[in-house]
Amino acid sequence: MPKSLFSAPVLRAAALVSALALVPVTNAGLAAVDSATFRELDTFMDVFQRVRADYVDKVDDKTLLKGAIDGMLASLDPHSSYLDEADFDNLRTQTDGNYGGIGLTVTMEDGAVKVVTPTEDTPAFRAGIKAGDYITHLDGVLLYGGTLNEAVSQMRGKPGTDIKITIVRPGRDKPFDLTITREIIELKPVKWEVKGDIGYININSFSKNTGQDVRAALLGIDKALGRRPTGYVVDLRSNPGGLLDQAIEVSDAFLERGEIVSQRGREKADIERYYAKPGDDAHGLPVVVLVDSGSASAAEIVAGALQDQHRALVIGDRTFGKGSVQTLLPLSEKTALRLTTARYFTPSGRSVQEGGIEPDLIVPQLSDPDYKARPRFREADLRRHLINEAKVDNSLLEDDTKDDPRFTQTAEELKKQNIEDFQLDYALKILRRINGTATPARVAQAGKR
Structure with a gap:
């Protein structure tokens, strides 16, 4: 040159x-x-x-250049990031293995650690940590100004050891402390059980075997009952998402045909569509899907596909609203770039970015005494989130203070009736109002009574 x-x-x-x-x-x-x-x-x-x-x-130069790369990616959107060796190991743990910790999905917002969702049946979940909580101190040490990776590393540790977490919860006057004992967090993406004559499938995350586990759950329910159930409740609440291919596989388990999702990149011609393969593993039986503000990404793909294909009734709260696709681009054996490369759309052409999936029937979680007072944390609350110009404004619906006459019970009244999970109880009652030959349309009608 x-x-x-x-x-x-x-x-x-x-x-x-x-x-x-x-x-x-x-x-x-x-x-x-x-x-x-x-x-x-x-x-x-x-x-x-x-x-x-x-x-x-x-x-050292490595620290300065790493900071420059992090800053460049942070200026794009909340989900693009550079993964160094530690971050790469954390990502593999989330999709593959088990670890010692408390069971939280967290993000960094303005230098503070914010809870996206606690994983069900983990120490953090049982301690009552909620989506939208801020973690300000770990063992009395202020977290502000540190990195997310440092905070995650501190929360993980040897099973059986304690960690004191200081929480700031919007709506409460003062911070409060929780002492939580670490456990082995076994990443079991799917749990199932039979509730009377109904199959209940709880999907906690979309890791590498989720689709296979859902199909195994459908077979297990049939075997446990000795026949086919009246229907299925698919619980996607507080599911932070995960792998796109697993969301497609889970949707395919309940669909006979049709589009599941499309992803669209920067160029108009950059469109990829994914379709269901022939064969409905749920035998066409009615399905109710439970969602809430913690249902994100891959969970929204499943809810949107089953809703648009009129295969399921979606009930609960509006979902998180993460409608972007991240591609993992390896840079070396130990580092990678996680880059937002596309937006995804439901079969009807809806983008859930910002707006999320609106349930067919909004059912409040009345068994949670903090339900009305606690602010909802969603994609639209994240700085530099991708804008969806076609987003529907849900604020009028969510700010409506009029009580639905079906949902007037208090948490104390439900406790006396031994109802620990009102949304799940309501989903089961919807399916029990109909028989096993009901169509999704009849399921929807039953939910509106």
């Missing part, structure tokens, strides 16, 4: 580009970057060199 062809700033920017491995330093690579970009890279190089030379403490 003849030096006379490029100014000093361009050469410095090209060196930085090469160092960061963003584009090769070739004539073709440089031609793809316009002069304005080179000026910005030159400014970055000035800052980089000043920090190296003048910051009060010596900082």
Whole structure:
């Protein structure tokens, strides 16, 4: 490359580009970057060199460049990120294995750790931690200003050991402390049981075997009853999502035909559609799907597919509203880039980004005494979330203070009736109002009585 062809700033920017491995330093690579970009890279190089030379403490280049990469991705959307070795191991743990910890899915918001959802039947869930809670201290040490990975590492640890967590909950006047004992968090994505003559399938996450486990649950329910059930309740509440292929497989288990989901990238022609294969593992029996504000991503794909295909009645609360697809792009054996590359759409062409899935029937969780007072935490609350210009404004519905006459019981009254989970109890009652030959339309009608 003849030096006379490029100014000093361009050469410095090209060196930085090469160092960061963003584009090769070739004539073709440089031609793809316009002069304005080179000026910005030159400014970055000035800052980089000043920090190296003048910051009060010596900082190694790896730390500075990692911070620059994190900042670049954080400026895009809440779900794009750079995964170093520790982050990569955490991701594999979430989809593959077990770990010692308390069972929380968390995010970082303005330097604070915010709970996305507690995993069901884990120490955090049993301690009463809620979606939308802020974790301010761990064992009395302030978390603000640290990284999410550092907070996650502190919450994990040897099973049997205690950790004190300080919670700030919107709607409460003061922070409060919870002491939680770590356990082995066994990632069992699917649990099932028979409730009378109804099959209950609880899907906690979409990890690598979720679809297979749902099909096994359908067979197990038939075997336990010695016949086919009246119908199924599929519980997707507080399910933070997971793998796209598993959401497709779970949807396919309940569908005979038709589109499940489509994903659309930057270009108009960049559309990929996924369809159900012939064969309904649920035998066409009626299905009620339970969702809430913690049902996100892959859980919303399933709820949206079954709703749009008129295969199930969706009840509960409006879902989280994460309608974007992240692709894992390996950078080395131990690092990767998790990048938002597409939006997904339900079979009818709806994007759930921001707006979420609106239930066919809104059923409040009356057995939770904090239900009305606790603010809902959703995708639209995250900074720099992707905008959905076609989003429906749900605020009028959610701010409606008029009580539905069907849902006037208090938590205390339900406790006396031994109803620990009102939404689930209501779903079971819907299915029991009909017989085993009911169509999804009749299920919907039963829910409106």
